[in-house]
Amino acid sequence: MAAPVTRDQELDLRIDSLAFGGNGVARLDGYVVFVRRGLPGDRVRARVTKVKRSHAEALALEVLEPGPQRVEAPCPHFGACGGCRFQDLAYEAQLEAKQVQIVDSLRRLGGIAEPPVGPIVPSSSIYGYRNKLEYSFTQTEAGPALGFHAAGRWDEVLAIEVCLLTTDTGNAIRDAVQGWAREEGLPAYDQADNTGYLRHLVVREGRNTGQALVQLVTAEGERFDRDYLIETLRRIPEVRSIHWAVNDTPAEVTNLPSLLLWGEEAIEEELLGLRFRVRPNAFLQTNTEMAETLYRLAIEAAGLTGEETVYDLYCGTGTMALAMAGHALSVWGVEISEESVACALENAELNGISNAAFFAGNVGQSLEELRDRAGEPDVVVVDPPRAGLAGKALKRVGETGAPRLVYVSCNPTTLAGDLKVLIGEYGYTLRQVTPVDMFPHTPHVESVSLLTR
Numbered sequence: 039m040a041a042p043v044t045r046d047q048e049l050d051l052r053i054d055s056l057a058f059g060g061n062g063v064a065r066l067d068g069y070v071v072f073v074r075r076g077l078p079g080d081r082v083r084a085r086v087t088k089v090k091r092s093h094a095e096a097l098a099l100e101v102l103e104p105g106p107q108r109v110e111a112p113c114p115h116f117g118a119c120g121g122c123r124f125q126d127l128a129y130e131a132q133l134e135a136k137q138v139q140i141v142d143s144l145r146r147l148g149g150i151a152e153p154p155v156g157p158i159v160p161s162s163s164i165y166g167y168r169n170k171l172e173y174s175f176t177q178t179e180a181g182p183a184l185g186f187h188a189a190g191r192w193d194e195v196l197a198i199e200v201c202l203l204t205t206d207t208g209n210a211i212r213d214a215v216q217g218w219a220r221e222e223g224l225p226a227y228d229q230a231d232n233t234g235y236l237r238h239l240v241v242r243e244g245r246n247t248g249q250a251l252v253q254l255v256t257a258e259g260e261r262f263d264r265d266y267l268i269e270t271l272r273r274i275p276e277v278r279s280i281h282w283a284v285n286d287t288p289a290e291v292t293n294l295p296s297l298l299l300w301g302e303e304a305i306e307e308e309l310l311g312l313r314f315r316v317r318p319n320a321f322l323q324t325n326t327e328m329a330e331t332l333y334r335l336a337i338e339a340a341g342l343t344g345e346e347t348v349y350d351l352y353c354g355t356g357t358m359a360l361a362m363a364g365h366a367l368s369v370w371g372v373e374i375s376e377e378s379v380a381c382a383l384e385n386a387e388l389n390g391i392s393n394a395a396f397f398a399g400n401v402g403q404s405l406e407e408l409r410d411r412a413g414e415p416d417v418v419v420v421d422p423p424r425a426g427l428a429g430k431a432l433k434r435v436g437e438t439g440a441p442r443l444v445y446v447s448c449n450p451t452t453l454a455g456d457l458k459v460l461i462g463e464y465g466y467t468l469r470q471v472t473p474v475d476m477f478p479h480t481p482h483v484e485s486v487s488l489l490t491r
């Protein structure tokens with residue numbers, strides 16, 4: 039049967055709910071239309087952008103009647119900027135939508151009729167919470183400017199005056215670098231035709247230490263006065279570390295080898311009373327306050343008494359493993375990135391922790407060797423990327439048969455699929471799931487799940 043709508047058709051729609059990913063859901067005689075910028079309860083005029091047999095996608099052009107949860111977005115760039123989808127949705131409604139998303143994924147994809155999902159833990163701060171931002175350069179009439187990708191566009195960067203998710207320090211660093219770039223007369227890189235020079239700016243902050251790291255990413259060649267860049271940034275007292283990286287490929291990446299131009303090789307962050315070194319490419323949860331909450335929940339779920347052997351798989355720079363080490367007999371971390379493992383070993387030394395060991399390797403391939411070396415685990419903690427426990431990793435984790443399994447997830451759909459296998463094939467029981475809001479105003483939600491055997 040043909041779809042009841044055509045592309046570019048304008049529709050009057052009532053939004054019922056939010057879909058996974060943040061689009062509003064409307065129905066035309068049972069036919070589903072996903073509406074970008076539509077919120078529950080809204081009546082909108084929307085233009086159809088894509089048509090499929092099962093559903094259509096549309097963009098809300100005008101809110102004819104606002105829903106009861108719609109609020110005024112405080113950011114001057116809201117709507118045009120690709121970040122912060124939900125600044126116009128009341129925070130309580132954001133939390134409710136994320137809670138529903140997890141319950142729905144576990145029921146629909148995990149086959150769990152009554153998921154034991156507790157109340158979502160709200161973020162301590164709903165603005166100014168990020169400790170890391172990556173800006174792109176763009177060329178404007180006033181010269182090079184810094185900003186973020188425009189909503190729905192890979193090839194267009196929106197110059198911004200302020201970002202409400204960073205701190206005053208973060209905004210000051212961006213403005214200082216933008217002013218420096220204009221004085222130097224350096225052209226911004228153009229993604230469409232691969233011309234220009236200035237590509238990205240990465241700003242990282244130790245929120246509990248008051249330290250900042252700055253990384254400039256350019257195309258090939260040193261076409262700037264590094265002394266003047268250093269002088270410009272040193273006017274901001276929090277800046278402790280300035281790096282430069284070259285990206286000579288069309289790909290938009292910032293995770294690159296970098297050259298230290300001035301200051302310390304790394305800055306430090308403090309989590310749960312421990313100190314962690316943060317280099318340009320080191321992974322650290324981007325919401326410091328809520329990372330502490332997430333780790334406390336994981337430690338609680340692990341039920342540690344001081345006698346346990348713990349495996350921390352996908353351990354990154356060792357933040358969660360080292361937070362658990364004080365409550366366990368031994369902690370063994372596995373991570374595929376050698377740079378992250380080097381950071382984890384350094385962080386263990388920095389905190390005088392001697393009962394944690396870290397290894398570089400693929401989780402699926404390394405687990406058997408780890409069991410030979412460390413003995414059987416009492417607790418396995420996994421914190422995989424968005425794709426979940428891919429490949430052999432899921433099978434190997436199930437085969438450990440650990441009495442307690444703590445699954446930290448940033449993606450409800452892959453969590454649900456993995457839990458279905460762990461419950462159905464490896465005899466685990468899902469005891470509790472605690473959703474955590476690490477990223478207000480975005481569709482993303484984290485969770486901590488406990489499984490036992």
